[in-house]
Amino acid sequence: MLELVGVLFVFLIIFLFLENIWPENVSRWKGEYEFQTMYNRAQQESTALVESPGYPMDWNPQSVQIVGLSVQKNVLDSNRLQMFSQMVLDDYNLTKHKMKFFEYDFFIEIDSNKDSLDRNIGRIPNPASNTAVVWRNVSLEGQNAIFRLTVFR
Amino acid sequence: MRGQISFEGLISVLLILVFLVIAVSSILNIQEYTLFISDSSFDMGNCSRLSELVQEVFIQGPGTQIVVEARADFVLNESSISVNEAYCFFSGIAQPASLSKGMIVLSNRTGVVEVENQ
Numbered sequence: 001m002l003e004l005v006g007v008l009f010v011f012l013i014i015f016l017f018l019e020n021i022w023p024e025n026v027s028r029w030k031g032e033y034e035f036q037t038m039y040n041r042a043q044q045e046s047t048a049l050v051e052s053p054g055y056p057m058d059w060n061p062q063s064v065q066i067v068g069l070s071v072q073k074n075v076l077d078s079n080r081l082q083m084f085s086q087m088v089l090d091d092y093n094l095t096k097h098k099m100k101f102f103e104y105d106f107f108i109e110i111d112s113n114k115d116s117l118d119r120n121i122g123r124i125p126n127p128a129s130n131t132a133v134v135w136r137n138v139s140l141e142g143q144n145a146i147f148r149l150t151v152f153r
Numbered sequence: 154m155r156g157q158i159s160f161e162g163l164i165s166v167l168l169i170l171v172f173l174v175i176a177v178s179s180i181l182n183i184q185e186y187t188l189f190i191s192d193s194s195f196d197m198g199n200c201s202r203l204s205e206l207v208q209e210v211f212i213q214g215p216g217t218q219i220v221v222e223a224r225a226d227f228v229l230n231e232s233s234i235s236v237n238e239a240y241c242f243f244s245g246i247a248q249p250a251s252l253s254k255g256m257i258v259l260s261n262r263t264g265v266v267e268v269e270n271q
Contacts, residue, residue, distance in 0.1 A: 004161045011168050018179045022186070029190055033197070040201045041242065044208055048244030052212040055246060055264070066211075066244050100232060100242035 031130075034153075038104060039132035042151040045099055045106075046134045050074055050147055061087045067099055076110075076140045076147070081119065088121050104151045105129075110138075112145035125152040196239035199225045204234045204243040210259045211245030211266050218260040220271060225254050229268050 054068030061083055069084060071077045087095045096106065107122040117140050125131050129152040136147040158166075203223060210217045227236045229250045234241055247266040256271040 004164055007165055007168055011172055014172065015175060018175060022179065022182060026186055033193065037197065037241075044205060044243055048208060048212065052244070055211075065246060068212075068244075100244065102242075 035130065035132060038130070038151050038153065039134070041101070041104065042132045042134045042149055045101070045151070046136050046147070046149045049108075049149070050076065050136050050138050053077070054080065059083075061090070064098060067095075070138075074136065074138045076138050076145075078141055081110075081140070085119060085121050092123065101151065104153050107150040107152070109148040109150075110140065110145050111148070112140060112143045114141075114143050117141060117143055117145065125150055129153060192237070193239065196225065196236045197241075199223070199227070200234055200236040200239040200241040203227060203236070204241040206259055207234065207247055207266050207268065208243040208245045210261045211243070211247070213261065215261050215264055218258065220256060220258050223252060223254050223257045227252055227254075 049067065049069050051070055051073045052066070052068035053070060054064060055066035056063060059065070059067075059080075064087075067084060067087075069076050069080045084095075096102070096104075099106065105123045105125070107120070107124055109121075110117065110119045112118060131150050131152040133148060133150045136149075138145050138147045206219065206221060207229070210219060225236050227234055229247050229252060231247060231249060232242055232245065234243070245266060246264070247268065250268055252268055253270055257268055258271050259266060259268050261267075
């Protein structure tokens with residue numbers, strides 16, 4: 001009888017191990033997959049924002065199809081930045097849609113040595129959000145700045 | 154008595170059989186998920202690479218053309234690409250098309266990215 005209890009015990013341990021370890025691995029993989037998707041999107045959008053003028057080139061909040069903030073690669077244009085900030089303030093969801101973020105939210109921070117140039121645009125992520133952050137070195141009104149895009153869900 | 158099996162022996166044999174069934178089904182699950190993960194990663198990798206290329210050609214502006222290899226069939230929409238189940242967006246405007254894997258030409262003639270098989 002002791003052997004039977006022993007066999008049952010070993011069987012139970014192996015059974016529980018197999019039942020738990022695999023779903024755990026799958027959910028970890030799903031989390032990484034989701035992060036990678038979000039990170040790729042953040043990377044691409046940051047490129048569009050800091051390396052392109054947008055489309056059409058002379059866009060305004062009504063005509064914009066692709067948001068771009070630069071006059072040349074990594075050089076941000078204050079006018080476009082101002083228009084973009086206003087778009088986000090006026091209708092965050094519409095702007096997010098135009099940026100193809102859809103299920104994600106975004107937050108952009110521009111930090112420079114000149115306080116008057118610094119900006120926070122978008123929604124602040126809460127600490128529990130899954131976030132992907134991309135940094136870019138840019139120039140704004142002749143000042144070096146860090147452009148930080150946080151995409152989160 | 155000869156030819157008889159004890160109760161404990163019978164239970165042990167049953168447990169071994171149940172264990173084998175569970176082990177085999179777990180191995181099949183693992184194989185299935187491994188295949189799914191590998192396919193999804195392959196599709197997402199291709200999707201992401203192609204969408205970056207389309208965006209790059211869009212950003213570079215009219216007159217840009219590149220030739221690359223697509224490792225899977227894909228569908229190009231105005232601002233997204235799908236490779237099987239993987240779906241990615243890009244910041245740019247493209248001419249919708251269905252493309253086969255192989256060498257493809259991405260060109261920007263008028264501000265809109267056009268992609269065709271070579």
